[in-house]
């Protein structure tokens with residue numbers, strides 16, 4: 268699966284733009300505020316129908332315009348496909364694959380896998396465990412799409428059990444009503460935990476190697492920390508039953524995979540608490556690259572990797588190491604204020620996109636219309 272072209276209308280700074288994406292590396296360069304991240308975001312939006320930057324999607328519509336639209340041309344073994352996302356604030360998004368409406372991009376086999384590094388994604392390393400759990404669940408889905416249903420079923424069972432705790436506290440039902448929901452929660456909980464553990468198994472060794480290659484000093488380790496180590500669904504159900512009194516006191520379920528964490532460790536200590544900003548950045552990059560390798564092995568193709576403003580924070584040796592890691596047959600798009608920060612940016616086959624406010628100019632010299 269390869270992303271070939273991107274077309275935008277009224278997306279952030281762009282009134283209209285069309286660019287080709289390179290078969291391996293694409294470098295987006297230009298001064299601060301020119302619209303480099305906007306271009307990266309539009310690629311993510313076109314492939315996933317979501318923004319990787321904001322939950323308030325109104326922000327992506329160009330100031331003064333009624334709606335934004337992104338089209339992405341992709342090609343796989345079966346030929347070419349066009350993904351398109353139209354968004355008008357206040358109306359449902361219009362998603363199409365080859366002109367036919369679809370409910371979710373995630374359901375379309377034409378959608379490329381995509382992985383993104385934005386400076387604020389450091390939160391993944393240093394923020395709350397919920398961010399790492401969500402990330403891990405996305406990895407499970409990317410590795411084994413059919414298993415996405417497990418997390419959905421677990422989340423539903425958890426919501427039902429919490430609602431039931433509320434009804435028991437209000438005296439409307441007896442605690443015995445929990446038996447069935449404990450069993451249901453435990454069934455999906457064990458499956459979810461096993462999926463997460465299998466995904467971490469695939470990535471952990473690669474994470475250590477990638478971190479070393481990127482120059483993170485010390486031994487790097489990726490460790491899954493499940494809340495429960497129950498041998499099976501019955502044992503987890505028993506653990507839930509043991510905690511009923513305290514759950515009823517607090518009004519929510521305190522035990523289970525919704526309390527798991529994923530630990531990024533350097534020399535035995537968590538990067539979250541003890542890593543410097545630079546070490547956390549290398550940890551995150553190592554994680555994304557390790558996942559990219561695992562996905563390439565499992566799904567036959569690495570995901571499209573979007574790297575925003577990563578080079579300015581790395582020294583010259585690490586920049587060279589990073590670019591070398593990307594030469595693995597997959598596609599990557601990197602933004603930079605300075606082309607000289609991307610070793611090999613002038614190599615044949617690398618696509619360079621020069622961004623100025625509202626427009627983007629391709630090497631070949633085809634300019635988009637300015638905003």
Ligand SMILES: Nc1ncnc2c1ncn2[C@@H]1O[C@H](COP(=O)(O)OP(=O)(O)OP(=O)(O)O)[C@@H](O)[C@H]1O
Pocket residue numbers: 278279280281297298299300301302303304305306326327328329330576602604
């Ligand atoms: N909806 C919008 N309509 C028009 N312009 C917008 C919109 N949203 C953001 N902008 C403008 O986009 C610009 C920022 O673009 P972007 O974040 O892509 O810059 P950048 O090239 O990545 O910069 P840096 O190198 O500083 O990270 C800002 O000037 C901002 O005002």
